[in-house]
Amino acid sequence: MGELGRITEERQEAVRIPVEAYVFEDYARAERERLWRKVWLQAGRLEDLPEVGSYLTYDISEDSVLIVRTAPDAIKAYWNVCPHRGRRLVDTPAGMRNARGAKLNFVCGFHAWTFDVNGVCTYVANREDWGGALTDEDTRLGPVKVDTWGGWIWINLDPAAEPLRDYLEPAATMLDPFALQNMRPRWRNWTVFDCNWKVALEAFNETYHVPGTHPEFMAFGDFTGWGRPQGKHSHIGYDTGDGPKENASKLRLGFGDPRVATAEMQKYTWEGVNTNTTQTLVDVAQTLPEVLPDDASAAEVLKYWLDTARSIDAARGVHWPEVDPAHVAASGTSWQIFPNFQIGHAVNNMLCYHARPFGTNPDKCYFEVAVYELYPEGGAPETEWTYAPPEDFPHVLKQDFSNMAAVQQGMKMGGYRGNIPNPKAEGAVVSLHRNLARYMGTGAPRPI
Numbered sequence: 001m002g003e004l005g006r007i008t009e010e011r012q013e014a015v016r017i018p019v020e021a022y023v024f025e026d027y028a029r030a031e032r033e034r035l036w037r038k039v040w041l042q043a044g045r046l047e048d049l050p051e052v053g054s055y056l057t058y059d060i061s062e063d064s065v066l067i068v069r070t071a072p073d074a075i076k077a078y079w080n081v082c083p084h085r086g087r088r089l090v091d092t093p094a095g096m097r098n099a100r101g102a103k104l105n106f107v108c109g110f111h112a113w114t115f116d117v118n119g120v121c122t123y124v125a126n127r128e129d130w131g132g133a134l135t136d137e138d139t140r141l142g143p144v145k146v147d148t149w150g151g152w153i154w155i156n157l158d159p160a161a162e163p164l165r166d167y168l169e170p171a172a173t174m175l176d177p178f179a180l181q182n183m184r185p186r187w188r189n190w191t192v193f194d195c196n197w198k199v200a201l202e203a204f205n206e207t208y209h210v211p212g213t214h215p216e217f218m219a220f221g222d223f224t225g226w227g228r229p230q231g232k233h234s235h236i237g238y239d240t241g242d243g244p245k246e247n248a249s250k251l252r253l254g255f256g257d258p259r260v261a262t263a264e265m266q267k268y269t270w271e272g273v274n275t276n277t278t279q280t281l282v283d284v285a286q287t288l289p290e291v292l293p294d295d296a297s298a299a300e301v302l303k304y305w306l307d308t309a310r311s312i313d314a315a316r317g318v319h320w321p322e323v324d325p326a327h328v329a330a331s332g333t334s335w336q337i338f339p340n341f342q343i344g345h346a347v348n349n350m351l352c353y354h355a356r357p358f359g360t361n362p363d364k365c366y367f368e369v370a371v372y373e374l375y376p377e378g379g380a381p382e383t384e385w386t387y388a389p390p391e392d393f394p395h396v397l398k399q400d401f402s403n404m405a406a407v408q409q410g411m412k413m414g415g416y417r418g419n420i421p422n423p424k425a426e427g428a429v430v431s432l433h434r435n436l437a438r439y440m441g442t443g444a445p446r447p448i
């Protein structure tokens with residue numbers, strides 16, 4: 001495990017982050033060229049393209065990409081624009097996050113030029129009027145780089161981009177044992193916030209806010225944590241203290257009687273936020289005070305709880321991957337994939353956050369929450385991206401959401417001097433801005 005195994009007491013240099021990345025209109029416009037057209041972006045799940053002709057669109061800043069399954073084992077991506085006179089090719093239905101469906105021909109709504117799944121133009125009305133000048137190269141859809149990892153489709157608008165796997169390291173190697181590609185969504189909602197996309201993501205890439213934003217969680221345990229850079233990416237986790245290594249995962253045991261604390265925290269988490277756990281884990285947790293003796297240690301409670309839940313799930317055809325506890329501890333609780341995706345991983349569920357700019361408006365963003373778990377073969381529910389206004393999310397998330405617009409307003413004020421993140425707990429915030437500055441050529445954190 002080497003370096004990755006040392007997860008406690010990491011501390012980054014103390015810095016101040018200028019506000020330009022959050023609030024300047026010029027910066028937001030420049031992101032389109034310098035950032036969004038250069039990085040690998042998570043654009044959807046593979047299970048959303050089940051058959052040849054299945055397609056979805058992905059919008060980022062002012063660009064849009066059409067992604068199509070072209071064969072049982074192949075997908076391709078194209079600029080979502082008709083080469084004739086520039087009409088966007090596939091529209092997003094009103095009120096939807098993106099277009100999604102299945103068809104073998106894409107017909108432009110303007111003059112009916114038609115394209116097959118390979119991007120080849122198969123119909124041009126009155127083609128002879130061009131007198132033979134129009135080549136297949138002129139009429140084909142523009143290709144976009146696409147690849148897959150972790151069950152996601154990733155796109156890159158830069159033809160010269162490095163391979164996806166190289167881009168994702170070391171996150172990909174650290175997360176591979178969790179077999180995220182086997183998980184399916186339990187629910188997935190999107191919304192719009194009145195804040196920059198970085199403000200939205202940074203509400204979830206540290207645990208320093210737990211006492212201030214979610215005070216009720218303080219009854220369950222100590223949520224002090226760390227955030228550390230990992231190349232372009234970063235990850236966060238909780239301090240382990242003297243507890244068992246497995247305790248560094250999200251399956252935390254609380255204060256007092258660990259049987260009761262686990263039962264209560266699981267119930268609260270399930271009802272209050274509906275993330276980071278599963279029905280099996282919640283149900284088994286409720287039995288702990290009855291089945292285990294009063295003097296059961298935290299380690300014994302944790303082992304019984306997880307072993308029992310694992311075997312109950314196995315009996316219904318849900319097989320958690322075996323991951324070395326030392327690797328679980330070293331991986332932390334969440335990875336921030338540069339620039340706009342976060343994977344909160346575990347062996348049997350995950351919680352992902354994804355933020356996108358609202359065009360080039362620095363004061364608004366799209367924000368998405370997706371909760372996944374393992375299901376028996378063929379047993380995953382059918383889900384769609386569903387719009388929900390911020391007030392309709394589970395109440396723990398609403399606590400986080402309550403800070404978004406207020407932070408955006410605060411950072412625009414004349415007397416504000418820039419963010420001074422906690423060098424240990426908010427290292428992922430610093431990492432994001434160090435890497436952003438490399439792409440944007442401005443906005444680097446400065447030592448304080």
Ligand code: FES
Pocket residue numbers: 082083084085086087108109110111112113
């Ligand atoms: S713009 Fe698409 S067919 Fe004319």
Ligand SMILES: [Fe+2]
Pocket residue numbers: 203204209210213214400
């Ligand atoms: Fe939170």
